[in-house]
Amino acid sequence: MPRIPALAVEAMTPAQRTVYDTIAAGPRGGVRGPLAVWLQRPQLAATAQALGQYCRYDSSLSPRLSELAILCMARAWSAEYEWFAHKPLALKAGVDADVVEAIRTGQMPRFAHEDEAVVHAVMQSLDATRKIPDALYQRAVAVLGQDSVVDLVGLAGYYTLISMTINAFEVVPPEGTAPELVAL
Numbered sequence: 131m132p133r134i135p136a137l138a139v140e141a142m143t144p145a146q147r148t149v150y151d152t153i154a155a156g157p158r159g160g161v162r163g164p165l166a167v168w169l170q171r172p173q174l175a176a177t178a179q180a181l182g183q184y185c186r187y188d189s190s191l192s193p194r195l196s197e198l199a200i201l202c203m204a205r206a207w208s209a210e211y212e213w214f215a216h217k218p219l220a221l222k223a224g225v226d227a228d229v230v231e232a233i234r235t236g237q238m239p240r241f242a243h244e245d246e247a248v249v250h251a252v253m254q255s256l257d258a259t260r261k262i263p264d265a266l267y268q269r270a271v272a273v274l275g276q277d278s279v280v281d282l283v284g285l286a287g288y289y290t291l292i293s294m295t296i297n298a299f300e301v302v303p304p305e306g307t308a309p310e311l312v313a314l
Contacts, residue, residue, distance in 0.1 A: 133299045136169075157186075164296055182292075185289075191282060197220035198225050198250065199285050204293060212293055217234075229241060252270050267279070
């Protein structure tokens with residue numbers, strides 16, 4: 131059970147209800163996971179959801195690359211809820227099931243697409259060293275373009291916030307969902 135249970139709509143303050151309605155009416159279609167935690171602080175929820183809207187739906191990254199990057203962050207943080215929420219989206223967006231499985235188990239995926247290999251390498255580097263070495267940066271710009279590298283780093287930061295929230299407040303997948311992330 132999460133440390134902060136979801137607020138009942140009838141118990142929300144006007145500010146919470148405004149943010150709730152905005153999120154529920156958007157592409158997410160509901161207020162779940164870390165967004166439900168952030169709703170305790172409506173200004174945080176409003177600001178974070180706006181950043182998430184950009185990172186997830188409006189950035190220069192294709193859904194395939196965005197979802198791959200999100201899975202990399204879920205794995206890096208062992209954020210089970212995030213993995214649960216984004217694994218089906220990654221598969222639907224075209225990330226190969228073998229790549230998803232390798233990330234899940236902490237193995238090096240075999241990529242059929244260079245752009246995926248670059249996204250994975252950038253995410254791994256940011257997780258391990260908190261930097262992108264010059265050679266990898268140049269490769270990322272050559273393969274993805276400067277705008278997409280900026281968006282990728284922004285997505286990494288946003289999903290770090292998401293993953294930290296999930297882990298700190300013990301946000302878990304729905305009851306009956308088996309954990310998938312193995313201990314590394």
